[in-house]
Amino acid sequence: MDQCLHCRGLQRLCRFLLLQKFSSQSNFDRQMYHYGTFPEGFSWGISSSAYQIEGGWNADGKGPSIWDRFTQTTNTIPDNANGNVACDSYNRLNEDLYMLRALRVKSYRFSLSWSRIFPDGTRKSLNQKGVDYYNRLIDGLIAYNIEPMVTLYHWDLPEALQKVNGWESAEMIDIFNDYCDFCFATFGDRVKFWITINQPQTIAWSGYGLGNMPPNVVDPGYRPYIVAHNLIKAHAKAYHTYDDKYRQLQGGLISIALNADWFEPADVNVVREVVTADRAMQFQLGWFAHPIFKNGDYPDALKWQVGNKSEIQSLPQSRLPSFTEEEKNFIKGTADVFCVNHYTTRVVSYFTAALQPHSYESDRDMREAEEPDSPTTAIPNQKAVAWGLRRLLNWIKEEYGDPEIYITENGAAVEWDDFERVMFYKAYIDEALKANNLDGVRLRGYTATAFMDSFEWLYGYKFLFGLHHVDFTNPDRPRTPKYSAHYYYNIIKDNGFPLPDDEKMLHDCRQTGLVHHSFDTSSAQPLRLSTNCPSQNGCTDQVSLTLLSSNTQKVRWPAVWKY
Ligand code: BGC
Numbered sequence: 001m002d003q004c005l006h007c008r009g010l011q012r013l014c015r016f017l018l019l020q021k022f023s024s025q026s027n028f029d030r031q032m033y034h035y036g037t038f039p040e041g042f043s044w045g046i047s048s049s050a051y052q053i054e055g056g057w058n059a060d061g062k063g064p065s066i067w068d069r070f071t072q073t074t075n076t077i078p079d080n081a082n083g084n085v086a087c088d089s090y091n092r093l094n095e096d097l098y099m100l101r102a103l104r105v106k107s108y109r110f111s112l113s114w115s116r117i118f119p120d121g122t123r124k125s126l127n128q129k130g131v132d133y134y135n136r137l138i139d140g141l142i143a144y145n146i147e148p149m150v151t152l153y154h155w156d157l158p159e160a161l162q163k164v165n166g167w168e169s170a171e172m173i174d175i176f177n178d179y180c181d182f183c184f185a186t187f188g189d190r191v192k193f194w195i196t197i198n199q200p201q202t203i204a205w206s207g208y209g210l211g212n213m214p215p216n217v218v219d220p221g222y223r224p225y226i227v228a229h230n231l232i233k234a235h236a237k238a239y240h241t242y243d244d245k246y247r248q249l250q251g252g253l254i255s256i257a258l259n260a261d262w263f264e265p266a267d268v269n270v271v272r273e274v275v276t277a278d279r280a281m282q283f284q285l286g287w288f289a290h291p292i293f294k295n296g297d298y299p300d301a302l303k304w305q306v307g308n309k310s311e312i313q314s315l316p317q318s319r320l321p322s323f324t325e326e327e328k329n330f331i332k333g334t335a336d337v338f339c340v341n342h343y344t345t346r347v348v349s350y351f352t353a354a355l356q357p358h359s360y361e362s363d364r365d366m367r368e369a370e371e372p373d374s375p376t377t378a379i380p381n382q383k384a385v386a387w388g389l390r391r392l393l394n395w396i397k398e399e400y401g402d403p404e405i406y407i408t409e410n411g412a413a414v415e416w417d418d419f420e421r422v423m424f425y426k427a428y429i430d431e432a433l434k435a436n437n438l439d440g441v442r443l444r445g446y447t448a449t450a451f452m453d454s455f456e457w458l459y460g461y462k463f464l465f466g467l468h469h470v471d472f473t474n475p476d477r478p479r480t481p482k483y484s485a486h487y488y489y490n491i492i493k494d495n496g497f498p499l500p501d502d503e504k505m506l507h508d509c510r511q512t513g514l515v516h517h518s519f520d521t522s523s524a525q526p527l528r529l530s531t532n533c534p535s536q537n538g539c540t541d542q543v544s545l546t547l548l549s550s551n552t553q554k555v556r557w558p559a560v561w562k563y
Pocket of ligand 1: 049052198199202259341409449450456457465
């Protein structure tokens with residue numbers, strides 16, 4: 001049943017209060033460093049996806065995907081790069097397993113290449129060699145006590161399915177379900193964490209609105225909504241299949257990975273700006289999360305905006321399709337935990353967008369800007385705004401009834417120096433810790449992106465997210481842990497950031513009021529390295545190197561360092 005207006009009003013009020021609570025934080029408060037550890041059993045992971053690392057694009061009977069077709073024909077990717085070989089993980093499984101073990105992660109998030117398993121997308125084309133590869137990977141992980149976190153679909157749709165209209169067609173719901181059913185039956189004895197779809201918002205908007213990603217359909221006003229509708233139903237159907245046929249026997253959980261930026265209002269004291277920021281959240285995250293985690297239906301903000309615009313545009317009906325009551329009941333509650341991919345924060349303000357051309361982007365009535373006070377990363381529009389993660393997690397807690405949350409992707413491409421990546425993780429993971437320890441967010445896992453330098457979609461190999469370097473010029477694709485891998489290893493080992501002994505006295509003084517001003521902000525807290533690092537080279541050289549280059553002040557990470 002839909003919530004009453006009173007409850008909805010209250011919920012919105014809670015979100016406003018939440019924004020106000022945080023937005024009155026001073027910059028100093030925002031950067032305060034919080035010492036502490038995550039709860040026992042916290043799932044520390046690292047991620048990859050099939051097309052980005054596997055290579056072997058046509059090996060052993062694999063069928064082509066829409067990303068194979070796109071990268072092999074477009075000239076829009078830097079250096080005309082593609083994933084034909086990528087990190088060659090299809091042939092270097094043992095190296096990957098070794099690196100994961102050395103990093104001591106608790107989970108590994110990877111995706112299955114649908115067209116490696118079903119070359120034409122359907123069961124009749126089953127490719128046993130593809131299944132064998134994933135069996136070896138999963139068995140290897142289990143042998144090392146690493147939980148496989150498996151994404152069933154990370155953008156690489158079998159090309160054969162695109163030829164029959166892909167996600168624009170409602171037939172995809174059953175086709176996807178059959179593929180998932182096969183994977184549950186085949187791998188579910190060992191896989192206990194399933195993610196149906198990675199970032200459906202990206203598929204709908206970049207694939208069918210902007211058209212810069214495959215299948216490159218440029219139709220900003222209509223098809224993103226149609227495609228999203230089918231993706232939501234496909235997810236729900238796969239969830240029910242797992243629930244009905246496999247859960248009892250296999251005892252795993254299933255969810256969907258949703259991408260969410262944090263949208264900060266340009267002025268938190270202006271109600272219209274706060275409403276705009278909330279609407280931005282609803283258009284990106286709520287588009288999928290509201291039906292799945294709330295009532296089976298789209299958020300009001302989406303229904304009103306698209307409905308009103310469509311009316312003014314003299315269209316016979318809203319461009320946003322609607323769910324039947326039966327569909328709503330089928331969709332709501334179809335995720336066991338909340339999985340969120342997060343990269344950046346944007347500042348938004350109200351703006352009356354043009355009515356033409358029809359577009360999801362203008363349906364939002366907002367303008368976006370960069371957060372002015374945060375360091376840049378290599379990717380334009382992706383500033384590193386760590387405090388945005390804490391706000392996002394709190395927003396999810398308020399909006400979706402305090403679910404258990406897994407951060408299923410978080411990371412940065414850095415321009416010249418892995419030291420910036422270390423700072424990124426240090427600051428972001430500390431904000432996740434604050435959300436968990438100070439705000440009561442039920443955070444259950446954190447996944448760093450990426451396992452290794454990989455094919456980064458539209459950026460090719462130009463902007464890299466890896467904690468391991470891959471030499472793409474060498475046919476053997478040698479991998480080397482970066483300084484960030486050592487750093488992440490230590491965070492995992494410590495389960496967060498325990499208060500160091502030499503700070504305990506200060507901390508105690510502060511607690512008793514003897515010291516009034518804390519200086520353990522993220523700027524001043526030193527980086528600590530363990531001698532226990534997984535690299536064969538040792539890390540001393542890399543440390544002094546990175547410290548040197550941090551002096552160049554190219555980015556504005558808080559600049560004080562002590563050693
Ligand atoms: C994708 C990842 C990718 C990351 C950085 C995310 O949106 O899900 O596959 O590695 O962006 O490009």
